[in-house]
Amino acid sequence: xxxxxxxxxxxxxxxxxxxxxxxxxxxxxxxxxxxxxxxxxxxxxxxxxxxxxxxxxxxxxxxxxxxxxxxxxxxxxxxxxxxxxxxxxxxxxxxxxxxxxxxxxxxxxxxxxxxxxxxxxxxxxxxxxxxxxxxxxxxxxxxxxxxxxxxxxxxxxxxxxxxxxxxxxxxxxxxxxxxxxxxxxxxxxxxxxxxxxxxxxxxxxxxxxxxxxxxxxxxxxxxxxxxxxxxxxxxxxxxxxxxxxxxxxxxxxxxxxxxxxxxxxxxxxxxxxxxxxxxxxxxxxxxxxxxxxxxxxx
Numbered sequence: 001x002x003x004x005x006x007x008x009x010x011x012x013x014x015x016x017x018x019x020x021x022x023x024x025x026x027x028x029x030x031x032x033x034x035x036x037x038x039x040x041x042x043x044x045x046x047x048x049x050x051x052x053x054x055x056x057x058x059x060x061x062x063x064x065x066x067x068x069x070x071x072x073x074x075x076x077x078x079x080x081x082x083x084x085x086x087x088x089x090x091x092x093x094x095x096x097x098x099x100x101x102x103x104x105x106x107x108x109x110x111x112x113x114x115x116x117x118x119x120x121x122x123x124x125x126x127x128x129x130x131x132x133x134x135x136x137x138x139x140x141x142x143x144x145x146x147x148x149x150x151x152x153x154x155x156x157x158x159x160x161x162x163x164x165x166x167x168x169x170x171x172x173x174x175x176x177x178x179x180x181x182x183x184x185x186x187x188x189x190x191x192x193x194x195x196x197x198x199x200x201x202x203x204x205x206x207x208x209x210x211x212x213x214x215x216x217x218x219x220x221x222x223x224x225x226x227x228x229x230x231x232x233x234x235x236x237x238x239x240x241x242x243x244x245x246x247x248x249x250x251x252x253x254x255x256x257x258x259x260x261x262x263x264x265x266x267x268x269x270x271x272x273x274x275x276x277x278x279x280x281x282x283x284x285x286x287x288x289x290x291x292x293x294x295x296x297x298x
Contacts, residue, residue, distance in 0.1 A: 085109045085141040092147040096129045100145060103127065112137050120145070129172050154196050155181055157188040157215075167200060169193040189218030198241070199224060205242045208249050209258075223268070231278070232258060235266045244270060 029035060055061060076082075085108060089097040103123040106115055117135045124133040124145060134146045150166040155178065164173040164181060171193075175181060185203045187196065199216050202224055206213055209228060217225040224241055226234040236244050244267040252258040257265070257275075264276035 082112050083109050083141050084112050084137055084143045087143045090146045092149055096149055099127050100124050153200060155184045155186045156193050157186055165193055165196055167197055169196045186215035191221030192218040201242050205245050233264050235268050237268045
């Protein structure tokens, strides 16, 4: 009986349904959320990525895809609402407008996607007569170029004629005769184009002398001389030339100084203005001074 019972217990131990320790741990790992997500998402993704990479590595496939994308892009860009058919130049004279059209390198009609509007604006602003420009594509397929021109402010005398410049000294045009621009002051001398703004301020202060004003001469690229008719000059200082000229005008209005036989009014030293008489007036002054009492002045 004992032997039979022992044999029965051994048979029962072999059929124990409890898992082993390693089997239990493996089942716990398989039940974790991370492992389940990997089986559900990670493995399909890796397989798909691998197949797609293998398929797209074929040069023929790459070429077909590139052609298809280019065709779709072309169809979108060439739609009527994206095409530029006309160009409008606003705010410019006829001559400047023609120059603007000459700088335009695109052939119309053209897609707005193919145009570099910043490059178009930069090309227009490189024209000497253009101060600034704005470019945009407006409704109806019209490329609008709005231009702000530089305004002529003075004439710079050069050996071959006269150059029209704006207030910043930028050359705009060339003319042969003063009569083509009679309303602009004439500037000459080294560095005159670099001090146009100062010259314009001096000219504005010289408004009472406007009928007699002939021009301004830049001396030593440092200061200005005001040239009047009857061979008269006003030598202005380097610092604050406008104020010095105003002093000369006040003296002239009070004492008719510029109506006398004076060749030069030297204002370079503000605290010691100097007058230089003309040669004939100087000789007459010395003759009168050397007269003895009782001698006739004739």
